[in-house]
């Protein structure tokens with residue numbers, strides 16, 4: 001599998017995981033009767049955080065996700081206020097700088113994300 005495909009696959013698993021963790025409910029306004037988008041708290045161009053589970057939050061597509069994209073500063077201020085420890089951790093990872101994952105590392109990330117997705121699926125559907 002080439003790198004692009006591998007990265008796309010990781011994006012898909014990460015997205016499914018963030019939606020599950022959010023309980024298919026907007027983590028900002030609480031709406032659970034809408035489409036939930038997984039949002040990267042710190043932009044995914046920071047590859048080090050692209051597939052970090054704690055860097056994801058489920059937001060409703062038509063209100064909160066749009067607001068977060070349009071006003072990233074306001075969104076980050078809200079996050080800092082709501083979850084300062086999480087933001088401190090994410091910023092510490094971001095400060096480590098650029099990271100290019102090799103194929104072995106990408107495969108490890110995939111394994112880890114799949115494991116977490118399996119775990120949360122079992123918690124949601126205990127049968």
Ligand SMILES: [Zn+2]
Nearest residue numbers: 026029060064
């Ligand atoms: Zn919302």
